[in-house]
Amino acid sequence: MTDMDHNASASGREEPAGDQAIPPEDPLKLRILKGVVIVLGILLIAAFVFLMTIIAAKVLGGREKATPMPATPPVLAIARGARIAEMHLSDRRLAVRITAPDGSEEILLFDARSGNLMARIRLAPMP
Numbered sequence: 001m002t003d004m005d006h007n008a009s010a011s012g013r014e015e016p017a018g019d020q021a022i023p024p025e026d027p028l029k030l031r032i033l034k035g036v037v038i039v040l041g042i043l044l045i046a047a048f049v050f051l052m053t054i055i056a057a058k059v060l061g062g063r064e065k066a067t068p069m070p071a072t073p074p075v076l077a078i079a080r081g082a083r084i085a086e087m088h089l090s091d092r093r094l095a096v097r098i099t100a101p102d103g104s105e106e107i108l109l110f111d112a113r114s115g116n117l118m119a120r121i122r123l124a125p126m127p
Contacts, residue, residue, distance in 0.1 A: 076108070093118070 081101035088095045094110040109119040
């Protein structure tokens with residue numbers, strides 16, 4: 001057994017033989033690799049923060065922004081003596097039930113954000 005074989009078996013690892021020696025580390029390559037690892041780590045953290053911000057915005061403030069009120073408020077013209085029997089408001093619709101002096105009724109549907117009349121439904125008794 002040669003001295004090299006004895007040293008390799010004593011330390012538990014094999015030493016490269018003669019001209020197969022590992023070249024010394026290139027300090028420029030190591031600095032570039034270290035820089036790439038740092039940049040990728042920063043990008044990973046930034047992407048995580050960005051995703052968490054988007055999720056928080058959806059959960060906490062996911063409502064649509066309010067539409068500004070028109071300069072002049074909408075006017076609802078109803079017959080003389082008619083009265084508003086009831087109103088119901090949903091997210092985007094306002095339903096107004098109007099009872100006329102003769103007892104007939106109609107429902108007006110408005111866009112709650114813009115105030116535009118969307119539909120007028122006349123209610124008639126069944127024969």
